[in-house]
Amino acid sequence: MNDFSKIGYEYGLKPHMVLIGDVDFSNYFSEAKCLGLIYVFGFDNKNNQIPVQIAFLFQNEGPAKKFLDCLMNWIERSNNDGDAVSIEFIENNKGGYTIAIFPEMNRFIDRCVPKHLKNRISPVMMTQTHFKEIDSVSSNYYAFKANYKKVGKIAVGYVIGSPNKIEKQSDKYFIKTEFQFYEKGKMPQNSSAEMYDYIQKDKTFDKENRPKPPKETTGEIAKRRLEEIKTFFPVTYNKLNNQGWLSDLVQELSKKYEKDIIIQAICNLILFERLKQEKDLSPDFTKTGYPINILDYLLSTFESFSSYFPTADFFTMKKIENQIKNDQCELKEYLKK
Structure with missing residues (x-):
């Protein structure tokens, strides 16, 4: 499971x-x-x-x-x-x-x-x-x-x-x-x-000597984050920005987090609920390499008004904040490597 x-x-x-x-x-x-x-x-x-x-x-x-x-x-x-x-x-x-x-x-x-x-x-x-x-x-x-x-x-x-x-x-x-x-x-x-x-010269590509790939800045990451959310979650993004959906939760969380971070967490909670409904979902979907599994699913599944959305009472401060922490762990691991 x-x-x-x-x-x-x-x-x-x-x-x-x-x-x-x-x-x-x-x-x-x-x-x-x-x-x-x-x-x-x-x-x-x-x-x-x-x-x-x-x-x-x-x-x-x-x-x-x-x-x-x-x-x-x-x-x-x-x-x-x-x-x-x-x-x-x-x-x-x-x-x-x-x-x-x-x-x-x-x-x-x-x-x-x-x-x-x-x-x-x-x-x-x-x-x-x-x-x-x-x-x-x-x-x-x-x-x-x-x-x-x-x-x-x-x-x-x-x-x-x-x-x-x-x-x-x-x-x-x-x-x-x-x-x-x-x-x-x-x-x-x-x-x-x-x-x-x-x-x-009998050298090895250790951590100090080996060539390092370029790393995106936090600004570039934030820009891409918003662009990808708009691509994969056009309906969710519109609901959160134009219809006042979950506005009380978003407003309260905005005291501690940037809005795009909050939106990302909500999108992920919706995504995971959709994945739970997939009958053919691999039992090891969340194991090592899951970011590729998630990306593959997002690229093959277009969000529309008929897509599954949890009811508003599904979302709580605790759930969203826990997801924000999970998402931030992904970013921290990337930045420290």
């Missing part, structure tokens, strides 16, 4: 949704034993040499195929967009470079978050980045870096063999148009290059 008496919901916040990315691709890459990267060139109609393909040189075909299958899965779930796979090159001051492979964040979010939730949640992403060090920089690398944009589309696959002999080429490949190149000392904040620099 769901107990709504101890939970709050703050409309000024975007509920967190944890998105967990694929980690298998990194394990398969390691098992496949990458020996390097091969740059393949062709010729344009003016007989100029241009890059057309890059291929990972692997020793072990089984895990190499599984590695590519993982990447192909990301791509297929991103409308066959090959740039769902990010490949970045991080040059060092020792004559080599490192390749970083990971899911591109915007496309990762798009395939993990339902469209109706996308602009109303704050994603917390847990993804894997695989780094492969290359000891030396070849002339082919520089030629690829300088000219890949002239081509626009680069095929990415793998080959099996050794530096001296290629035994087999992958049956599958994907097309990328975006690559990033970073030089030592010129690494953008929060990039894979900056992350790699931390690893190289």
